[in-house]
Structures are given as C-alpha cells and as structure tokens.
Amino acid sequence: MQRKGLFNIWLICRILGILILLNGVFMLFCLPFAFYFGDGDWEALVKAGAITIFSGGIASLYARKVGYSQEFRKKDGYIIVSLGWALMAFFGSLPYLFSEINPSFADAYFETISGFSTTGASILNDIESVGKGILFWRSLTQWIGGMGIIVLAVAVLPFLGIGGMQLFVAEAPGITPDKLQPRIKETARRLWWVYAGLTGVETILLMTGGMSFYNALNHALTTMATGGFSTFNDSAASFSPYIQYILIIFMLLAGTNFTLNYFLFKRMFKAIWNNEEYKYYIYVIALATFAIGVTIVMTTDLGVEKSFRDALFQVISIITTTGFVSADYTAWTPFATMIIFVLMFSGGMAGSTAGGVKIVRHIILFKNSFLELKRQLHPTAIIPVRFNGKAIKGSITFNVLAFIMAYFLIFGIGILVMSAIGVDLMTSIGAVATSLGNIGPGIGTVGPVDNFAHLPDLAKWVLSFLMLLGRLELFTVMIIFTPYFWSRF
Template sequence: MADYVQRKNHFNIGLIARIMGILILLNGIFMFTCLPFSFYFGDGDWWALTEAGLITVLSGGLIMFYGERKGYKKEIKKKDGYIIVSLGWTVMAFFGSLPYLFSLENPSLTNAYFETISGYSTTGASILTDIESVGKGILFWRSLTQWIGGMGIIVLAVAVLPFLGIGGMQLFVAEAPGISPDKLQPRIKETAKRLWWVYAGLTGIETILLMTGGMNFYDAINHALTTMATGGFSTYNDSAASMSPYIQYILIVFMILAGTNFTLNYFLFKRMFKAIWTNEEFRYYAGIIISASLAIGGVVAFSSDLTIEKSFRDALFQVVSIITTTGYVSADYTAWAPFATMIIFVLMFCGGMAGSTAGGVKIVRHIILFKNSFIELKRQLHPTAIIPVRFNKKAIKEGITFNVLAFIMAYLLIFGLGILVMSALGVDLMTSLGAVATSLGNIGPGIGTVGPVDNFAHLPDAAKWILSFLMLLGRLELFTVMIIFTPYFWSRF
C-alpha cells in the first residue's frame, strides 16, 4: 500500500494540471489579439479566431480548476518540469491549430498541426501555397505563434508563476537544458522579466524601422514578430526577395540580434560593449557570419551577372538567415554554385548563440567540441597532464563537455534516422536531407523539393508528422523530450 501511494504521488499532478491550464489560457488570450486585424481588413476570419479563442480559454480554465481541486505542492521538481514543457508545447500546438481548422485555411488536422508546431518551434516550414490569400487575422496568428515560441511561453509562465506562489526555477532549467545563459538577476523571475522586456523592446524598434522603409504597419509588425523569434514566417509569397535593400538590411541586423544571447542584447541596451566583445561565443558567431558571407558573396559575384552589392547582400542575408535559423529567403541559394550551396547546408548545423531564440546545435557546443578534440591530441602526447577545456578563459566542468558530446552524437543519430524514415516513406534523398536538417534545426527552407522557393505541402501526411516531432525535438534541444522516453524517468527512484 505504501509503495502504491509513493507511485501515485510520483508526479505532482495537480501542479502540472494547474500550470498546463495557465499556458493554454494564455494561448487563448493571445488568439483574441488577432481580432482587431480581422475586423479592420474585413476578411471574415474573426469568427474562427473567436471560436478557437473561447474553446482554448475555457479548456485552460477547466484544466486549472481540475488542478486546484486535485491539490498540489507549490514546488516544481525536475520531472514535473520536463512533463510540463514537453506536454505543454504539444498541447499548445493542438489548440493553436484550431484557428486554421475553423477558418478552413488548413482543413486537414495534419496540415494545421504542422503549420502550428512550425510556428511555436520557430521553424518556419510551411504548407501554405498562397500566403497572400490567407485572412489577415489568421496570418497574424501565424506570426504570433512564432513570437510566442521565440522566447518561449514557458519563460513567460516563469515570470507569472511566482505571483501565484509557485517557484519556476526547475521549469526554466527544463526549457533551456543545454549551456545555461548567464543570469541577469539572482532570481529567475527577474531574469525572465528582463529577457521579455528586451525581446518586446527589440520587436517594437524593428517594427518602427521597417515602417520608415515604406512597409505598412501590418506587414512591419508581422515581420518584426517573426524576425525576433528567428521564425521566418512572412506575409509575402516570395518572403524577402522583393523587399528593398534598406528593409533587407534591417532584417539582417535584427536577425543577428535575435541569434545573439539575449543577455548580450541586454548588455547592448546598457552600452556594455566590452562585455559583448569579450564573449568568446559572440566572436565565433560574428566570425562565421563574416567569413561565410565573403566566401559565398565572392562565388555569386563571379558566377552571375549581379552587381557586387547585390551579390554580397544576398550572400549576407542568406548566411544570417540560415545560421540564426530564421529562414527568410531573399534568393534561391539552391541555384547558386554547388560550393555556395554546400556552405549554406553546413550552416544549417551551426545554429545561433546559446540563450538566443535561434535553434540548431548552437555555436558554443561547436566551440567546446573542437576545443576538446584538440586537447585530446595534446593528451596523447602528455597522458598524465590535466588539461581542462576553457571557455571565456574559464575551465568548464567535465560534465558539460560530456553533455555537449552526448548532444551532438544524439543530434547526428536522430538526423540519420530521420533521413531513413523519410526515405522509407517514399521521399527522395535530397528532399529527405533538407527536410530533416531544416526541421531538426528549426530553420525553415531546406534543399531538394523543400528548398527556398518550395514548401512542404506535397509531402505525405506521415512525413509531416515525423517532421513535426523533429521540430519539437529541435526546439526543446533533444534531451527535454528524449528523457521522457527513458525508463529512468518513469521509475520511482
């Protein structure tokens, strides 16, 4: 009997239900913010948004009520945090797909869920074939899902939960399980608040700058939302290809900022420039962008009749878009010389900085991987020497190195298995490579028939569900989801 009680209380069910209810409730409230655009443009999608919002808010409220009746301890343990994050993103994507289903923009549940999880995971892969024909309210919801997912609605909950008497440290750890970003304040609530203020502030600044370039308010705010989320959903069918050079440069700047650790963005607001440049990961991040842009720009300039400025602008735009996992498109990089296209494909495995809204492996993991590999060569010559891996001039714990190695190994294994599964479903090899790489890295466009001028609509439904799962894995950095499938997670001890 005692063992039964222990197993029954293994998870804090009441607390999990209460937090899930809060997340779903917030999701529904965000849906209602799309209504002004729907009414203004008169596209008739207001009813779908209203119905979806009401169902979502009501469902969230009922789940919260169940959590209250169930009773709970005001403490989030690690296992509870992993359940909340993994289940939270999955369930939010289900409710987030309701506006698409009710408006008949995506009558298929598969397509609606794919578009929604692509939004929340900030991947930007789409099944819409004519974006400009979609109702403006629904299109704003599409952009808003990326903005919500960018910083993570979980972090928003961390800022809110302390007011409800619930601490959020374990939840934050589950949301960012890799190399932890520096805390701006000792209390996690203050960290979450400041990160959101920076996030919202940069979104507002970008909106204004895009409008000064001739973009109307609707398109400007949509692109600002999806830029800062490194999501890449656009309100135009050709993404950024027909935008003016000024607007493209604005997008480049803010994509770089979105792919930068938000702690460093906070330092930028505080004009602490030395703290930014002395950050080792930022220097590598900037170096990769500059070197890759120069290499591709040179190839494009010599192999096409484009001007020097246009060649390097397209190269810079696509390099920044891919490395930050934003996914905007200003040119068809699959039509460039094979060398340039190969660099773009390699960049799909880089990712932005840790603590940013970018997906992918992250620059810091690559730095630690290469440093550890180099040190292993030294250890072969001096086997008794103790040579630690250093990052930002500080020795890092051996456990972090093991975590990085395990992450990259798991990433490559999942990438390989994903390609095999896609191929088994009848998808050609190049498309399988591109679809799996871009979904796992949360990038958007890939190669093959899911390249920058194509979309994912033609893929089999089974392939879309597989890619949806890969998007979730990539957004939560693998381990948060993978750990749930291990027997250790479900054991009592």
C-alpha cells in the same frame, strides 16, 4: 499536502491549464486585424479562442480545487515543457481548422508547431490569400515560441541540466549559481523587455522603409523569434535593400545571446566583444558571407552590392535559423549551396531565440577534441576545457558531446524514416535538417522557393516531431521515452 505518485499530477495540470488559457487569450489579440481587414476569419478566431480559454481555465481551476503540492521536481519539468509545447500547438491549430485554410489536421498541426517552434516551414501555397487575422496568428505563434524559449533558457533548461544552457545562466544578468531561483523572475523580465523592445524598434524601422504597420509588425514578430514566417509569398525577395538590411540587423540580434543584447542596451560593449561565443558567431558569418559573396560575383552579373547583400542575408538567415529568403540559394553554385547546408548545423548563440546546435556547443566540441590530442601526449595531466577564460565542468562537456552525437544520430534516423515513407533522398536530407534545426527552408523539393505541402501526412507528422525535438534541445523530449524516466527510483 503530501506528494504521492511518480509525478505531481495536479501541479502539472495547473501549469498546463494556465499555458493553454494564455494561448487562447493570444488568439483574441488577432481579432482587431480580422475585423479591420474584413476577411471573415474572425469567427474562426473567436471559436478557437473560446474553446482554448475554456479548456485551459477548466484544467487550471480543477487542479486548484483538488489541491496540489508545491514541490517541483525534474520529472515534472520534463513533462510540463514537452507536453506544454505539444498542447500549445494542438490548440493553436484550431484557427486553421475552423477557417478551413488547413482542412487536414496534419497540415494545421504542422503549420502551428512550425510556428511555436520558430521553424518557419509552411504548407501554405498562397500566403497572401489567407485572412489577415489568421495570418497574424501565424506570426504571433512564432513570437510566443521565441518568448517561451527565453523562459526555458533562463528558468527551466538549466534546472533540467541541458548542456550549454548552464553557460547562459552563468552569464545572465542578475543570476548567480547560488541564488538562481530568487533571481529568475527578475532576469526573465529584463530579457522579455529586451525582446519586446527590439520587436517594437524593428516595427518602426520597417515602417520607415515603406511597409504598412500590419506587414511591419508581422515581420518584426517573426524576425525577433527567428521564425521567418512572412506575409508575402516570395518572403523577403522583393523587399527594398533598406528593408533587407533592417532584417539582417535584427536577425543578427535575435541570434545573439539575449544577455548580450541587454548589455547592448546598457552600452557594455567590452563585455559583448569579450564573449568568446559572440566572436565565433561573427567570424563564421563574416567568413561564410565572404566566400559565398565572391562566388556569386564571379558567376553572375548581379553586381557586388547585390551579390554580397544576398550572401549576407542568407547566411544570417540560416545561421540564426530565421529562414527568411531573399534569393534561391539552391540556384547558386554547388560550393555556395553546400556552405548554406553546413550552416544549417550551426545555429545561433545559446540564450537566443535561434534553434540548431548552437555555436557554444561547437566551440566546446572543437576545444575538447584539440585538447584530447594533448592528453594523448600527457595522459596524467589535467587539462580542462576553457570557455570565456574559465574552466567549465566536465559534466557540461560530456553533456555537449552527448547532445551533438544524439543530434546527428537523430538526423540520420530521420532521413531513413522519411526515405521509407517515400520521400526522395535529397528532400529527406533537407527536410530533416531544416526541421531538426528549426530553420524553415531546406534543399530538394523543400527548398527556399518551395514548401512542404506536397509531402505525405505521415512525413509531416515526423517532421512536426523533429521540430519539437529540436526546439526543446533534444534531451527534454527524448528522456520521456526512456524506461528509467517512468521508474520511481
């Protein structure tokens, strides 16, 4: 069949239909908890699941009947990724609407895109009153989103040329630049096993700390996805030290390049420590924890262990963009709170489920800036940026610089838009930073002890778009709004 038109419409429809259908199947996975706890939310899940499965099935089957070319181009990839995530959130919001937990579509969509983007920002004022089936769906959206970002990192974003992700592909087990496509399935399968395996191990360890199976599973799902949704109103604040330390360990692993987690299973410890991004990841966490921990010890009477545990928990929670809360960091000193805010622009490692700018981009930015000083002294010298001891392509450096510039430009525009809507400045800064970075808690009236319910609907739509934008590495969505994307040339 010859391909016609700007896009391979029926191939796009086929893939989107399958994604939507799978989304509906995942909804049905929540039914056992709905029936067991008897909260009456099973009807909403069945209705939402049936509509979603039917819609996805019809789209997929019709596209197959019409027929489509197997040719897959970059433009098709951008449409599938961006529209796929948006449609997953649209259908994923149905359980909230049918259960009347979120009677407003803006609220339901906000909660859902926050789940799929693994942001963790919420509009629920009383989480513990929500039916257990719906609450499990809320956690499951984050686990699905985390699993999806691994697929993107392995198979799609490098193909689309998203800066930083190419470095992940170069290190992923089984992938070589000249044999990328044949090895994608094998690599994705290995990383999925790591992802699912760590989720299972964390569930067991949380249960040994006294958590019920239900709560342990929910927190394991949202930890490995670096999502941060909790089944408790106070998040992790009332958890025992043992459970908090378990969450710390698995948040750290979730924010690590999943290739390195695979190396951990293979006991390739030298390969892990030799990774430059991992070293900086650990150094930043250690330095920020020490600075905040000392500050808390000097200004409170919490004790050394509690002070440093709270500092370590919140530093890792923010840098990995998980968003669990063990303490109100806005109540700490301005110095400690500012460190937390700065970490919101850090992000975890490339190839992890974490959001944000990513450590590797900061490394490349700082290295290139330093080398630019050398180039001023030696204008004719060719001085490449090196990462993990190897020179990286200039195109990747330019892509990273463009990404960081775009990130902070969008951050500034987002603040202006939120302020124009009527949100106060501090809340606008916090809400935009946490949404774009897929973190969860922010500052102002969307801090760690607050939520987003009080914001106007228009503000929630703006933040929903920023969550999607941040999760899909900016360019994947931004390029769709450019005129040359719609050009035939």
